[in-house]
Amino acid sequence: MPPYSAQLYYKYVLAVLLILCASAGCGDAQLTPTFYDESCPNATTIVRGVIEEALQTDPRITASLTRLHFHDCFVNGCDGSILLDNSTNPNSTIDSEKTAVPNNNSARGFDVVDNIKTALENACIGTCPAVVSCADILAIAAEESVALSGGPSWTVLLGRRDSLTANRTAANEALPAPTFTLDELEANFLAVGLNTTDLVALSGAHTFGRARCLTFTDRLYNFSGTGSPDPTLNSTYLETLSEICPLNGNGSVLTNLDPVTPDTFDAKYFSNLQVEEGLLQSDQELFSTSGADTIDIVNNFSANQSAFFENFGESMIKMGNISPLTGTEGEIRLSCRRVNGESYGLTATLVAERDSRGSSGGGSSIAGSYGGTDLEIELVGGVVDTDPIVAHMHKVQ
Numbered sequence: 584m585p586p587y588s589a590q591l592y593y594k595y596v597l598a599v600l601l602i603l604c605a606s607a608g609c610g611d612a613q614l615t616p617t618f619y620d621e622s623c624p625n626a627t628t629i630v631r632g633v634i635e636e637a638l639q640t641d642p643r644i645t646a647s648l649t650r651l652h653f654h655d656c657f658v659n660g661c662d663g664s665i666l667l668d669n670s671t672n673p674n675s676t677i678d679s680e681k682t683a684v685p686n687n688n689s690a691r692g693f694d695v696v697d698n699i700k701t702a703l704e705n706a707c708i709g710t711c712p713a714v715v716s717c718a719d720i721l722a723i724a725a726e727e728s729v730a731l732s733g734g735p736s737w738t739v740l741l742g743r744r745d746s747l748t749a750n751r752t753a754a755n756e757a758l759p760a761p762t763f764t765l766d767e768l769e770a771n772f773l774a775v776g777l778n779t780t781d782l783v784a785l786s787g788a789h790t791f792g793r794a795r796c797l798t799f800t801d802r803l804y805n806f807s808g809t810g811s812p813d814p815t816l817n818s819t820y821l822e823t824l825s826e827i828c829p830l831n832g833n834g835s836v837l838t839n840l841d842p843v844t845p846d847t848f849d850a851k852y853f854s855n856l857q858v859e860e861g862l863l864q865s866d867q868e869l870f871s872t873s874g875a876d877t878i879d880i881v882n883n884f885s886a887n888q889s890a891f892f893e894n895f896g897e898s899m900i901k902m903g904n905i906s907p908l909t910g911t912e913g914e915i916r917l918s919c920r921r922v923n924g925e926s927y928g929l930t931a932t933l934v935a936e937r938d939s940r941g942s943s944g945g946g947s948s949i950a951g952s953y954g955g956t957d958l959e960i961e962l963v964g965g966v967v968d969t970d971p972i973v974a975h976m977h978k979v980q
């Protein structure tokens with residue numbers, strides 16, 4: 584092809600791509616509620632089943648799973664990055680977010696996410712492995728957790744893909760601290776496109792779950808370096824909290840975020856704020872900052888639980904839309920704890936095994952894990968180097 588026609592050809596390709604981008608919205612692919620309708624129609628039911636099972640022994644799990652989605656979305660978008668463990672590969676760029684300050688000894692529910700992933704993989708093993716992304720698992724798990732705890736349901740948008748990396752520094756920078764003032768909270772939410780109503784509605788997630796003493800002890804003994812308790816802390820509540828969290832006591836002791844209905848998703852969080860029984864400074868700021876635009880919203884949500892539920896669902900959808908990976912970005916992980924390059928280490932072992940056998944014949948086997956399921960691979964063919972490898976994969980009983 585002469586050079587000028589090659590140039591024309593590339594121009595033509597570029598024009599077609601531009602038109603396609605304009606109509607399909609390149610780089611801004613949309614999430615949709617029907618994403619798994621064909622490939623994994625029971626995804627939501629499967630997620631709910633695993634959470635119900637976990638709830639039998641862990642009444643806190645719904646709160647913990649809801650928080651994981653928040654901590655995922657605020658750090659480089661909803662991409663499942665919070666679920667990655669540190670890699671064993673020394674060249675890896677993965678710096679696990681699990682040890683960032685807001686997550687360390689705090690974020691939990693990772694084993695339940697693994698169980699959900701395994702259940703989803705088993706539901707379609709052999710036909711569609713790695714169909715439901717870990718980022719979507721967190722989005723579905725948050726909605727199902729809230730609904731199972733008495734809160735609202737909402738239509739979860741799906742189609743997120745999983746990140747290839749994790750960033751501990753970004754987690755430290757992006758997640759809000761319990762000592763933030765209202766201005767700092769509003770700025771933190773605005774940075775990811777969430778407004779003041781979203782801030783108040785989403786803070787309502789502190790209607791369930793627990794917090795460690797170390798996240799609020801300053802309020803009991805030395806608020807903002809004053810040597811005195813936080814003046815916006817109800818004095819009876821202060822006494823109760825001081826017994827649970829004595830000065831210089833164990834900072835890891837847990838208490839309920841909502842002292843009234845600790846495991847129920849309801850509007851009590853907001854009536855608590857009205858009587859100065861918000862546990863964290865960041866909670867009480869929403870009601871006790873004088874002249875703040877958040878006070879009316881707290882009063883409204885306290886008086887009208889349906890308004891809270893409706894706004895909460897809407898804000899969760901907005902939060903779930905923060906910078907998702909879509910299309911061909913990222914990947915669908917096999918194990919939520921590892922990028923696929925590492926999960927497929929099993930394949931590398933298989934090749935090495937064959938090479939080491941030379942032409943001695945089949946019969947050897949190796950064991951490994953695929954998507955959380957223990958598997959054994961038995962080599963039954965590939966006698967000489969040029970043969971294709973024939974292997975049988977069994978589920979280990």
Ligand code: HEM
Nearest residue numbers: 646647650653689759760761785788792793794795798865
């Ligand atoms: C507004 C800024 C926020 C701050 C400063 C904040 C801070 C905290 C802190 C310090 C804890 C206790 C952690 C511990 O002691 O280990 C906590 C727990 C929790 N947070 Fe938040 N949070 C915020 C917003 C949110 C949002 C938006 C959600 C969800 C939509 C959420 C859901 C939860 C839940 C459910 C728990 C209890 C988790 C459990 O029991 O495992 N938080 N939060």
